């Protein structure tokens with residue numbers, strides 16, 4: 001790491017005063033104790049809260065930690081990079097670096113030293129071989145309706161291979177609304193999972209390919225149902241001169257659609273990348289409210305509890321990921337919701353798995369599924 | 378990556394007591410406990426083991442084991458102290474993280490008490506007491522801090538003007554030899570509600586020890602009423618001396634729940650809950666007053682408060698409603714915004730002391746003088762006064778603050794110079810006592826307290842002959 005960057009990081013770490021307010025959501029005015037940091041809450045040791053994790057990073061940068069240990073890897077990788085800590089901290093102190101980015105850089109340092117998790121290295125290998133994060137060899141079947149359309153739908157690995165109902169719904173919505181679209185002939189993983197797990201170098205080839213394909217497509221707008229992909233394009237890709245939109249932004253922009261209410265009482269779960277990273281809180285709610293009645297949960301928007309699957313956690317620490325999701329399902333139930341709705345394939349997959357495991361009947365959807373269901377064809 | 382590692386004999390022993398998940402000597406996990414905000418004075422050091430007991434019996438077994446093996450032990454409840462009190466001095470230290478023990482054992486609305494374990498935070502406690510219209514006394518420490526550790530250490534509270542600063546009634550403490558002692562009425566009965574059980578004030582004798590006597594596993598504390606009637610006033614003054622008269626009057630007549638004289642650039646921002654206000658245009662000092670009470674008494678108190686404000690020589694400041702609400706929430710609902718002071722420049726240093734209101738202006742003068750002498754810029758120098766009920770001796774807490782950039786390594790040297798001069802100057806000027814004991818402050822003070830220092834050391838030796846309990850944090 002360059003000296004200047006190292007000093008910037010150390011300075012940010014020195015500014016953490018260990019108040020741990022980042023571990024709970026705003027207390028006033030309701031005086032409710034609501035934990036906010038999934039990793040700290042699950043594992044308990046200080047190493048799993050932002051202030052403790054920063055001290056570990058400091059020791060790595062100062063050369064005091066010279067060997068990998070189980071605790072080191074767990075502390076570094078069992079964090080969903082949800083950013084809840086940062087949202088709280090910035091209200092309080094002058095922390096100048098976003099904490100999730102700081103933790104990503106911590107992982108990149110570990111990778112440089114050869115201390116990546118095997119499971120994450122396997123993902124990188126799979127991507128190298130198949131260009132998708134799940135190592136699937138088959139193609140998700142989708143065809144452009146117009147090879148010159150202004151809109152390109154970037155589907156993403158999770159919607160293609162693990163929760164295809166989201167991609168299906170989005171494609172049907174395009175059709176029902178008469179929007180012509182392209183999909184990429186060769187859509188490669190956006191690189192998010194590699195970047196989030198510190199495998200920065202391995203992501204470069206993917207990014208180059210996708211940039212080239214998108215440029216060649218001539219599309220003016222790229223639409224995403226996956227906030228992780230969208231955030232990666234926004235943050236890590238160079239400006240391609242195209243507009244990047246989340247599905248809910250597109251749907252809001254279209255204005256009134258011919259939808260009817262489905263008679264469902266739902267809670268809306270803010271995906272971390274969509275909300276805290278991209279500041280998109282209102283559009284999903286606006287779209288969802290046209291098809292369902294939204295019940296408010298206690299932790300929402302900037303202070304939403306993470307579903308537990310981000311940052312490479314789902315692949316490495318599934319027990320923790322599912323526990324986090326169960327906590328969220330409980331909250332939705334407490335709010336009186338029969339279904340928990342998100343706007344992210346990653347959230348849906350983890351929340352659904354937890355709901356199925358629990359077997360207590362909370363339904364889990366993505367917004368586009370409900371919109372598609374209620375749209376008159 | 379395969380991690381193969383052989384556990385040391387000690388960790389295996391500790392794991393048999395608290396479970397495999399709850400004891401470790403993993404270097405990275407230990408590193409996460411290596412530093413607090415006071416690192417310019419207490420440098421980073423890793424504990425050798427982290428142990429997270431789940432109940433009193435486990436605490437007792439860990440202490441007995443550590444005592445037999447002569448391994449230093451650092452009790453840690455939530456780790457939010459600002460004096461390096463849980464940073465190891467010695468090699469091979471066990472950091473005893475008590476945060477898993479977070480049961481609220483009892484809230485007794487009739488007795489107006491709460492009994493808690495070490496991991497219970499101020500936030501957790503208020504969540505449960507508010508339904509009885511009761512609250513704990515809140516320090517300015519973030520509401521993520523341990524109630525037990527804070528009261529046991531004895532602190533300063535937002536509502537000191539009405540609640541005083543002793544909220545502890547009784548507690549249970551495990552000693553290094555594995556014996557448990559109970560203080561106050563707890564020693565005689567199942568009723569832990571009275572501080573003075575048998576003979577001397579044992580509750581007080583062990584209090585304010587930074588983990589150097591034993592481990593407190595349960596503590597019963599006072600709760601206070603939450604009133605519906607509340608009103609806030611902010612009065613501006615150009616100097617620290619003029620508000621003395623109104624502080625005296627308000628305290629003498631026991632009129633306010635909270636009285637804080639702060640300067641316009643530091644704690645006031647936390648009290649108002651925002652950095653975004655032209656504070657620099659306000660008078661240099663602002664007196665924040667909160668009045669509360671039952672119908673009838675509230676109105677009478679409020680009338681008197683208004684009269685005292687009129688004759689105070691200060692200017693009543695018209696603040697937005699949300700500032701008033703924040704002041705109220707911070708005082709009666711737990712401190713959430715006080716940590717904003719760290720955001721001013723990135724870190725803070727303070728000397729906290731008890732003394733009479735009569736010396737307010739001198740304390741401020743000497744604070745400014747010493748800070749400037751050692752090269753601390755004027756705009757880093759801050760101050761606040763918090764009077765304490767009951768007002769005998771015109772008892773006040775004074776905080777001599779310096780807000781600085783924590784990333785500026787050179788500033789640490791200035792602060793150390795400041796401390797060295799300032800401790801002596803304050804002792805020469807006359808103080809009642811330091812806020813809390815910690816190594817940096819006990820050193821220069823021990824000479825001044827004569828034979829008491831010897832008695833204190835002997836007392837600790839009797840309790841802890843193997844010197845395992847957080848030694849180095851006092852003497």
Ligand SMILES: Cc1cc2nc3c(=O)[nH]c(=O)nc-3n(C[C@H](O)[C@H](O)[C@H](O)COP(=O)(O)OP(=O)(O)OC[C@H]3O[C@@H](n4cnc5c(N)ncnc54)[C@H](O)[C@@H]3O)c2cc1C
Pocket residue numbers: 019451452453454455456457458459462463475495516517518519522523524525526527528529530531532533534535586587588589591592593594715716847850
């Ligand atoms: C912004 C800010 C403002 C603050 N303002 C105030 C204030 O106004 N008033 C105030 O009182 N404090 C204040 N503090 C100081 C401090 O944070 C608190 O006093 C805090 O309660 C002590 O930290 P803790 O409870 O986390 O205890 P820890 O940090 O866990 O421990 C502190 C000390 O107590 C010992 N200890 C902990 N638990 C036990 C136990 N169970 N048995 C025996 N010994 C134990 C430890 O060994 C250590 O020496 C402030 C702190 C901050 C960050």
Ligand code: SF4
Pocket residue numbers: 015016017018019020021022023050051085088089090092093095
């Ligand atoms: S809120 Fe910020 S300063 Fe406080 S502990 Fe968390 S990261 Fe550190």
Ligand code: SF4
Pocket residue numbers: 036037038039040048049050078079080081082083084085086099100306
């Ligand atoms: S990013 Fe999320 S999981 Fe990670 S430390 Fe912050 S709050 Fe905890």
